[in-house]
Amino acid sequence: MKAVVVKEGKAVVVHDRPKPQLRDHFVLIEVAAVALNPTDWKHLDYGLVADGCLVGCDFAGTVVEVGRGVNKTLSRGDRVAGVAHGGNSVQPEDGAFAEYVVAKGDLLIKLPDTLSFEEASTLPLGVATVMQGLYQKGLKLKLPDEPSTNTENPFVLIYGGATATGALGIQYARLSGYSVLTTCSPQNFEYVKSLGASEAFNYKDASNGARIREFTKDGLKLAWDIISNEDSAKVCAAALSSDSTGCRYASFLSNRSPREDVESVGTNMYTIWGEHFKSGSLEYPADQADFEWARKFMELTEKILAADHLKPHKVAIKCDLQLPACNNCRTTDVECTFWDTSLRREISCSRLHFLRKRKQQLELEIQNLNAQAAGELGESNLDLRSASTIDQGYFLDVLHDDVPQHSEPAYLGPGNSGRLLERLLKSAIQWHFENGISTPKRLLPDGSSRLMEFNHSYPQPSFLITNDQRKLELQSLVPPSTQRAIVQHYLKVVSVEYTLLPSDRESALLAHENPLRWIGANKETPDALALNVVFAISSTLIARDLDSNLSTISARCLNELHKIAYVIGSDNLRMERMRWTSTALCALALCEIINPTSGQLWDLLGGACSTIEDLRQEYQLQNIELDDAFTRLEHCLIKLERQPEDFFENLIPLRFQITSISANISIQSARLYVALHPLFTPSDTSPTGTFNVLHSRLFQIVAHSASAIIDHFAYLNENDRIISVCMAVEQVIEAGLVWGTYLISHKGTTETPNQNVYKLGTSLAMSPIFKVSTIIASFVARWKNGSAYAQAWESFVELLLNMI
Structure with a gap:
């Protein structure tokens, strides 16, 4: 798999890293998006990571397999986000910057449908840091599910509120019933206030500490320093009340307040997994209490996200994969781009962002029409x-x-x-x-028609294919990453509506790194036939909606599908051949529905109906009960026919x-x-x-x-x-x-x-x-x-x- 690993003290991209082995209490996840944190590069710069370790902490993706001992209810296909122990010299397979990651199952966050993978990937490490800094060890605030009952809303200072972790901290503290003060640059004042901050102060102002103390009438008792350097510690010390009773200063690692009368607490997020680890020359024993705190806090966060009470930090996306190999960008309401090596320019990926802007324009036009x-x-x-x-x-x-x-x-x-x-x-x-x-x-x-203007402004994203027509084999034209993206598009869009394939065949669709090459070597196997169906339908759909460059690939796949539909097999495989003939005819009909070109829709559906009735008789002749594969195919055909029911x-x-x-x-x-x-x-x-x-x-x-x-x-x-x-x-x-x-x-x-x-x-x-x-x-x-x-x-x- 593709991964970022440490080699001679530097982060290097490799393409031959084996998938991590699933361990007890862990979950194997296919990564859809990752987020970069300062700790990722600091581990490298400070020489804290051994060669061979996977890098990266924050990720979001889809559950592939659940290991033994995981107590959280998780299933294959669940959308989750989590934090991995990137740069773990004790367990080098724990990093997140790879196509697959193993992560502690009980610390995963199930994602609501409204949250994209990109947005979700910015959350877990910040959430764990908030847990330790605001609640477990640092300021010991009231939890959001049991907020402060103090009617005066006690103040809490979050130094660095416009950072990813600071943005989360503001929202959690607000949910806990506190009045949040924060520091950031002036251009972020409105942003932090939209998250719940009561007041924001310019972090460049040397008199910030005194101004905050004046604003709170010398009543600030709690300060969380996300920046955690000498200057930020001085500002927090000046802002905290002159009456040090109950004053607490929380920061990262060993950073301390210059005031001896203020209790200083440092936190280290890497203890949340409850496992022994090393950081350079230091060793940290397993801390089960930290793991239990993290488990409960992730459960609480899952509920807060489901209630839409927590916003991820502002997301900026840069793709190094051609769309839709990372097709989640399309559903994110942010401007997302990737660098097209052939065009030598950036290409926009986010169709949702474009559509939302266009929707606003259309609504404005409708209002103008109404006003005439x-x-x-x-x-x-x-x-x-x-x-x-x-x-x-x-x-x-x-x-x-x-x-x-x-x-x-x-x-x-x-x-x-x-x-x-x-x-x-x-x-x-x-x-x-x-x-x-x-x-x-x-x-x-x-x-x-005003709506016709939409025709000329609709962006066409790109699907990475090779245009060298001398390469006659499909696997040479379509890179493995794009092949898998085509299969994933089928599973996401088509299979939920049309159950063409038996369930066991669907579950095996992503088992091959290079599906088209595997098909060429195993043409008559059921899995190869199923993949032919998938590529024909999905490439036709993508060529219509996402990238017209795939029309040539679609045509090639449809030719293969015609061969399946009209080749007669031997008598000893009569039932299997009839099943696949009917499946192929249904698939061809579905492709005709997606992109009407041949005018043979009803001929195809008629042939599929006839074949499936012959298959039903064959079941009866052999005294075999109709199985799940037959039922799924029949339901698909009924939906394609759209027969009215009085x-x-x-x-x-x-x-x-x-x-x-x-x-x-x-x-x-x-x-x-x-x-x-x-x-x-x-x-x-x-x-x-x-x-x-x-x-x-x-x-x-x-x-x-x-x-x-x-x-x-x-x-x-x-x-x-x-x-x-x-x-x-x-x-x-x-x-x-x-x-x-x-x-x-x-x-x-x-x-x-x-x-x-x-x-x-x-x-x-x-x-x-x-x-x-x-x-x-x-x-x-x-x-x-x-x-x-x-x-x-x-x-x-x-x-x-x-x-x-």
Whole structure:
């Protein structure tokens, strides 16, 4: 594996380091991100590390295997952060700067979904340092779960509040009920105050100590010195009360206060593992008490993070891997770059950061549209044609008396969303006519779409591949790190939605360092067939969403998949061959859904259905029960077919019933309830004048279910987990239209205050509508044909804004 090790007193990157051996009480973790701390380079500069030791402490990643004796509940795939003993001469395998790390299991922190690996990697060492400095040994503050009951909020000084550890210390001390004072540079004043500091002082001011004593009216008793040098100790000494009773000064290692009347306590974070270690010529015995303190404090921190009461320090990311080999950068809301050696320039990695900025711009544009005068266009003479069916989709033609030809047909999407959008547009335009309000320009010919600007500004991240076409073998074109990234993308995005592969095959997907080379040497084995499926689907998805350079790799993988689908095996392997034929046909259908090119979707699905029915008969002939592999494949095929089930509109199973809109609505329940929207939305028989519907509790549930679906797809889209854009856009638009109908139906009603949707406030009421606009804009950037969806949706939004 790739790792940073000590060689002749210097940190060196190697590529042949064996994976660390899993020991009792430890966990093996695949590292996704690491953070650099001063202790990492100080160990090297001070000559405290022996050659061969792994370097680095802070990390975040995914659990691979749990060793014996770990008491914390952990499973393979859990997202965790932890601190390793980097530079440990007693146990050289303990460092974190590697592709895999072994860490003490009971000291790991499980991560909430809202926290990225990059952000999480900045936490553990700082958390352990805070524990010792503020609570266990240093200042002995009250813990956050039992905060100080002193109504005067006693002062605590944290010297160096803008450092990573200082930022954590401010938040913990605030949670513990203390009034926090800190020192930093003036440009960080607002930052530390946003974390909870009551007052900040310029660390360059020589009179800081006296100013702090004056501010506290000579009442400061507690000081934690994160910088821990002679100058910082002098400032803390001057700031502490002249009455030394109860005064405590905490710092790192042996740093002491120059005041003899103040109790000084030094801490060493490396004792938290409860194991014997050496640091240069010094030896430290195992301290089980420190380990127990750390275990409990990490558990407490896990709860604080889950409650969103702790913010990581400001993150700056620099990638040395091409995206998405470190694809977590894409989901971090910070500017992240890597150096592209071929282009000789930095490339932006963080798609989330870009999308959040773009979302703000779109919301501002929508607000500007809403502010335009309703009568700007004057009287309008529109002739709204009936929707016409073209290629099983729904289109809307708009005529105007002043132009010789009608506008281009606007595609309204397949199935229910197209019909619903057609009816709502008719109803909305009829409302505009009845109320003497002009129809928006975009329903007239030559209207331009603001969302189309998104097409030209969407960044395209890079996937590291070799473009030398003389290298005909796939493993020569795709480096091992990128191969593994492709497999990881499949596990993260595809397998959670489509269970194509047996569970035992999925668990073995990451077992090979160079999967494509392994496939070439083991072509007919089940694991090789499974990897072929994975590379075909994942490369097609990545080529569409992340990096078009992988389109050539995708084409090669699809050719291999066709060979699997249409090669007939021997009779003695008939069942296995039928299983893989059906799997390959489903995979080809899924690739066609991701990137429609061949027009053979239904042929592929038909072949898969036929093959799986033959396989079912083979099970029966051989008197074998249907196993998990068959069930998973059948469920995947049913999802691909998307067969309608009539009972959804007539019966909500008890376990999916929603009793209150204030409760969290699962995506399964939301889909069932949204299927009932025809009870409340415009129908074929009465497409106009249907907005004054009965305001029932069921309608509220249907509308909030639609909002839950929008939130679900917004989350999937932000995390690059959309498989089929064309399928997703239909569901998103349908949910947006249901919510829009709900808003319109409440306009001008005389409901009691607790029932009126507008009690939410305009921003909350319109939030689902804005989210749909943002999602569709993102889809358009990846899917050119989606521009018609965007145009149709924009038309509805403009009409909606006038109506409410």
